[in-house]
Amino acid sequence: MILVTGGLGFIGSHVVQALLDAGEECVLVQRRHAEVPAGRFTAPVQLEQADVTDLTSLRDIGARHRITGIVHLAGSMPWPPSSEPSVGAARRALGGLLNIVQVAQDWGVNRVGVASTIGVYSGVTAEGALTEDLPLPMSSPHLIPAFKKIGELLNDHLADQTGIDIVNYRISGTWGPLGHPDPFFPAPELVHAAARGRTPDLSGLRAPAYAEDGLDLCYVKDTGRAIALLQTADKLAHRTYNVGAGRATTNAEVIAAIKTIVPDARIELPAGGTTTHGYLDITRIREDTGYQPVYDTERAAADYISWLRAGHER
Template structure:
């Protein structure tokens, strides 16, 4: 039984679905009130990760064999907490996850990191996991993800817990937020589905886009792999996808859509996913065209995001 923090969030729902498809049962942890059962082989537990006792008590009700930690380890949104309090909550949540892992004797802890840790690396990519990273961070999300990776590495070496860092690319698709402050695909698809405004975006801007359903499957494969040769994996498509490619896919799926973006040379960041492919056999099932068609159908079926 895999415990997923943030299991009812955007990426968490897709990880849960993928783990269920692979035969696992899941315990989803969230702070807000929720039904006791979210579906077959899924249990929802209410707990604040800063509350050590509440988190540990979950292990008395379920036999937890692994943890996927996706819940926010970042004081977000900005201003939600006084700076010291926000940092304290973020670090306490992370450390409590490791306390639970040790007490329950879980096989593996997965930690969500981000493509943003490469922001200070010169060039556009592809970026490999073994690149040296700056200790600085221009944004709190990559900053706290770097801290999480360092803490996870230390505890893996000192406690023997198997820790895997997921450096997650730009994820888009059902359940995602729009507009994203970091890339344009979600708001472009929403604009096509709803007839709403988009921008400011440029046709040549891009990033390593991975469709949400593929992201969930990649993380599930990393969680369940018999043996992993590395501690850190890029979870991405391994290619640059520009806004222009997204617009072309939208026009193919919805020919009556009129979306025009100003031109610019292609620019963006993408990741090397050799480790992920070699150690799990992962290959994306959704290219840009299939992802756009699936997401448009999802939104036009009445789903809000």
């Protein structure tokens, strides 16, 4: 049985479905009490309430289920900001990651996958494909990539010391069903606006969005399948894998794809922005798992709009 932290979340839900499609059983760990929404998954799952920062509650799960693998998608960083003092927040965040590795060792788990981010490449001067072996700057523009870099270093050390196969997922910009507005790119809000017949509200973005801006934009169903493949592969040759589309998608491309479905959508962006885009090299995951994205921009937009028009809030 695969334990998935954050298994009812945005990416987590799609990872769980991909694992179920592969014939795996899953136990989902949520910090707050929750129920599995009707119709969320095509097969039954187990749901446990536990906080990854509470080692005792995690260990209790292992007393009720035989855990053979772990996909850790929850937190491990002090985000979103809270009133908790910064030192305590950092200690809790990193403590949650350490607890996951601890129970993996207790239960004899062979492989633990941990969510990282494309943001760890911020500051890399190389253009084009971003490969996993590129040297990363020590600085970070935001605490999310900062803590993900720290986590990757810890994971490498702990893998050496424990013998557990600890795998980092450097996940690209991800959009699709169950997603929230993203502060770093406008695609989700553009889709929501088109599906609802309104103008997009981009006030939550950290920087203005332009038509020529682009990034490695991966549809969440591809992201979920990629992570499931990494978890279930018989053997992996590396500890870090890029998880993305393997190409840069501009906002103009997203808008064009949306307008094939909603021709009168009011989702224009001003011209401008950067025309040089980094994107994830996915050679490593393709060679080791056979992963290949199946959702191009038009198919992704159509699927996402159909989901929202079916009555789903997000």
